[in-house]
Amino acid sequence: MDDRPLTISVTLKLYASLGIHLPDHAARNEAGVAVPDGTTIWDLLDRYNVPRGSCHLVLLNGIFQPVHSRGGVRLKDGDAVAVWPPVAGG
Amino acid sequence: MGWTRKILRVNLTTGTIKTEPLNMDWAMKYLGQRGLASKYLIEEIDPKVDPLSADNKLIFATGPLTGTAASTGGRYSVITKGPLTNAIACSNSGGYWGAELKFAGWDMVIVEGKASKPVYMTIFDDVCEIHDAEPIWGTSVWKTDAWLKKQHQDPMIHVTGIGVAGENKVLYSAIVNDLHRAAGRSGVGAVMGSKNLKAIAVRGTKGVKVKDGGRFLKATATAKQVLQQNAVTGAGLPTYGTQVLMNVINEAGAMPTRNHRQVQFEGAHDISAEAMATPRKSDGKPNLLTNQACFGCTIACGRISKIDENHFTIKNKPEYWHASGGLEYEAAWALGSNTGVNDLDALTYVNFICNEQGLDPISFGATVSAAMELYDLGLITKEQTGGIELKFGSAEALVKCVELTGKAEGFGRELGLGSLRLCTKYGRPDLSMSVKGQEFPAYDGRSIQGIGLAYATSNRGACHLRGYTIASEILGIPEKTDPLETAGKPGLVKAFQDATAAVDSAGICVFTTFAWTLNDIAPQVDAACEGSWTPESMLELGERIWNMERVFNNRAGLSSKDDNLPPRLLTEAAQTGPAKGKVNGLAQMLPEYYQLRGWTADGVPTNETLSRLSV
Numbered sequence: 001m002d003d004r005p006l007t008i009s010v011t012l013k014l015y016a017s018l019g020i021h022l023p024d025h026a027a028r029n030e031a032g033v034a035v036p037d038g039t040t041i042w043d044l045l046d047r048y049n050v051p052r053g054s055c056h057l058v059l060l061n062g063i064f065q066p067v068h069s070r071g072g073v074r075l076k077d078g079d080a081v082a083v084w085p086p087v088a089g090g
Numbered sequence: 091m092g093w094t095r096k097i098l099r100v101n102l103t104t105g106t107i108k109t110e111p112l113n114m115d116w117a118m119k120y121l122g123q124r125g126l127a128s129k130y131l132i133e134e135i136d137p138k139v140d141p142l143s144a145d146n147k148l149i150f151a152t153g154p155l156t157g158t159a160a161s162t163g164g165r166y167s168v169i170t171k172g173p174l175t176n177a178i179a180c181s182n183s184g185g186y187w188g189a190e191l192k193f194a195g196w197d198m199v200i201v202e203g204k205a206s207k208p209v210y211m212t213i214f215d216d217v218c219e220i221h222d223a224e225p226i227w228g229t230s231v232w233k234t235d236a237w238l239k240k241q242h243q244d245p246m247i248h249v250t251g252i253g254v255a256g257e258n259k260v261l262y263s264a265i266v267n268d269l270h271r272a273a274g275r276s277g278v279g280a281v282m283g284s285k286n287l288k289a290i291a292v293r294g295t296k297g298v299k300v301k302d303g304g305r306f307l308k309a310t311a312t313a314k315q316v317l318q319q320n321a322v323t324g325a326g327l328p329t330y331g332t333q334v335l336m337n338v339i340n341e342a343g344a345m346p347t348r349n350h351r352q353v354q355f356e357g358a359h360d361i362s363a364e365a366m367a368t369p370r371k372s373d374g375k376p377n378l379l380t381n382q383a384c385f386g387c388t389i390a391c392g393r394i395s396k397i398d399e400n401h402f403t404i405k406n407k408p409e410y411w412h413a414s415g416g417l418e419y420e421a422a423w424a425l426g427s428n429t430g431v432n433d434l435d436a437l438t439y440v441n442f443i444c445n446e447q448g449l450d451p452i453s454f455g456a457t458v459s460a461a462m463e464l465y466d467l468g469l470i471t472k473e474q475t476g477g478i479e480l481k482f483g484s485a486e487a488l489v490k491c492v493e494l495t496g497k498a499e500g501f502g503r504e505l506g507l508g509s510l511r512l513c514t515k516y517g518r519p520d521l522s523m524s525v526k527g528q529e530f531p532a533y534d535g536r537s538i539q540g541i542g543l544a545y546a547t548s549n550r551g552a553c554h555l556r557g558y559t560i561a562s563e564i565l566g567i568p569e570k571t572d573p574l575e576t577a578g579k580p581g582l583v584k585a586f587q588d589a590t591a592a593v594d595s596a597g598i599c600v601f602t603t604f605a606w607t608l609n610d611i612a613p614q615v616d617a618a619c620e621g622s623w624t625p626e627s628m629l630e631l632g633e634r635i636w637n638m639e640r641v642f643n644n645r646a647g648l649s650s651k652d653d654n655l656p657p658r659l660l661t662e663a664a665q666t667g668p669a670k671g672k673v674n675g676l677a678q679m680l681p682e683y684y685q686l687r688g689w690t691a692d693g694v695p696t697n698e699t700l701s702r703l704s705v
Contacts, residue, residue: 016363017329028359028360057564082337086321
């Protein structure tokens with residue numbers, strides 16, 4: 001884990017089988033977390049040991065992020081990242 | 091084979107029961123279940139028939155894979171002209187009843203006329219009889235099920251039938267089999283009730299023959315492996331059920347809330363799959379007990395739930411202390427987000443009552459939410475509701491409503507009309523979130539553009555199961571498309587609609603298509619049935635069925651003006667989430683959709699299209 005100062009506050013939301021990776025202070029499948037400036041989605045998920053291969057549906061503020069964006073998009077203060085393994089319903 | 095090649099035709103007016111051979115020319119063109127039974131219906135009734143008259147017919151139809159070793163091969167459909175929509179109605183159910191009908195040796199049962207007094211039917215292999223239903227008329231689906239098994243001294247009987255909602259012709263009443271599996275939509279239960287037919291009890295001891303047994307077993311085994319190895323059908327659905335969508339759709343800003351006033355619900359997590367699996371604060375036990383499979387299903391998405399015995403809904407009501415069918419996503423949305431209620435056990439209780447009395451929880455919840463908006467606007471008051479304080483978010487009001495609606499008591503009589511008739515009565519038809527009179531399912535068409543088009547063009551009124559573009563637009567199955575874009579959606583909707591019509595005609599569950607394509611399904615059908623069934627021919631089959639249904643609806647008096655959405659979705663922008671500021675772009679999509687379908691600009695299939703598809 002890098003040692004840069006944790007200057008950005010984001011909300012991490014992990015659902016279904018990924019919920020086990022949430023930090024202890026999480027409630028209702030989400031947790032406010034602090035991360036360094038410049039953190040990408042993959043950086044955030046790696047920090048909480050969320051297996052990348054299980055991250056099927058990744059929404060940044062509700063908008064789907066394809067795999068190729070997850071290492072490039074830098075998170076901003078107040079962002080919400082929500083992640084699901086492969087799920088469906090109807 | 092696959093088909094039993096036998097039909098049971100029952101005329102309740104005359105009390106006659108006839109056996110006739112399946113029309114194999116039609117079977118080759120329409121396969122089974124939805125497609126084939128729709129063909130029979132369309133050939134046999136006047137499209138303008140009053141759906142609740144004796145002249146309407148009610149068909150219970152299996153598909154060629156029903157009752158076979160194909161995964162999910164337990165489906166049947168109920169096909170009729172629907173009283174909620176005045177359009178063709180086709181409602182699909184799982185459980186065990188469909189397979190049992192096949193084991194008894196029948197592809198379908200066509201019910202005609204109207205009995206002079208309440209009756210039920212038994213089909214025990216080749217023997218079909220009509221019986222006096224006086225002892226069970228006025229009782230619930232659950233009591234009827236138990237009574238029939240006891241009366242006929244066979245616990246292996248499977249029962250489909252109506253509760254008091256169907257008897258009272260609630261316009262969105264369901265036909266429920268195996269206690270909590272339902273042909274839920276479009277009011278098929280009201281048609282059954284209008285015929286004074288309470289239930290059909292079936293016991294079958296025959297197998298289902300297939301054309302090439304060796305090839306069929308290989309094809310079904312291969313296809314089952316596909317389901318098992320797919321993360322959605324192999325793990326996601328059995329573990330979390332459809333309810334896992336609650337947080338997904340809310341996060342995507344597509345959660346219709348308080349009669350579609352909002353697109354996100356602050357209480358979504360409280361009524362989600364994750365919440366169902368979490369021990370309650372009140373008694374330390376989770377709402378969800380286990381999952382459950384329908385006949386032959388290797389997915390097992392069904393939910394079995396138990397309510398806290400001290401919850402206000404069932405305190406001192408031990409008859410509801412047992413486990414029963416739990417919330418699916420659509421029910422949880424309609425009863426919960428759309429009414430603003432976040433009490434999970436209250437929603438579970440209301441869902442129990444919907445099963446017990448035979449109500450479609452989607453249309454019921456959406457109708458209550460429309461009534462809540464009328465109440466909020468002062469257009470109805472406690473005078474109309476009989477004292478119910480019908481506020482958004484009130485679990486108590488929701489519970490009172492469900493206890494009245496099936497019984498058609500008090501304000502329940504008005505709720506039983508559905509949202510369009512209710513809102514029209516009080517001068518605001520625009521507040522009915524429906525298409526062709528049938529209420530929306532659980533996705534907002536402003537935030538997911540394609541599903542808006544799918545609702546508008548669905549042949550049975552607003553429905554997610556006629557073209558589930560959510561799979562692509564939200565879940566990325568088979569590939570991700572942008573839910574906020576209208577471009578490409580007409581083609582997407584058409585592709586989903588056609589493929590689904592084929593799946594619905596085979597006897598299997600549409601949920602298989604989260605893993606299967608027609609490339610997986612066609613080999614199973616081809617090994618089971620005479621003829622040549624390829625992915626291409628099945629897609630054409632689906633398109634043929636879609637056009638046939640459309641022709642019926644047009645002859646019934648529907649037209650392109652009915653391919654529409656409520657003004658709220660077209661003019662009131664979403665207020666939050668990714669779709670903030672957006673409305674549904676139906677006007678951009680509909681002309682292209684008609685063009686792709688080979689229809690005129692007025693939504694009428696051209697002769698060329700009908701000829702190409704041999705409709």
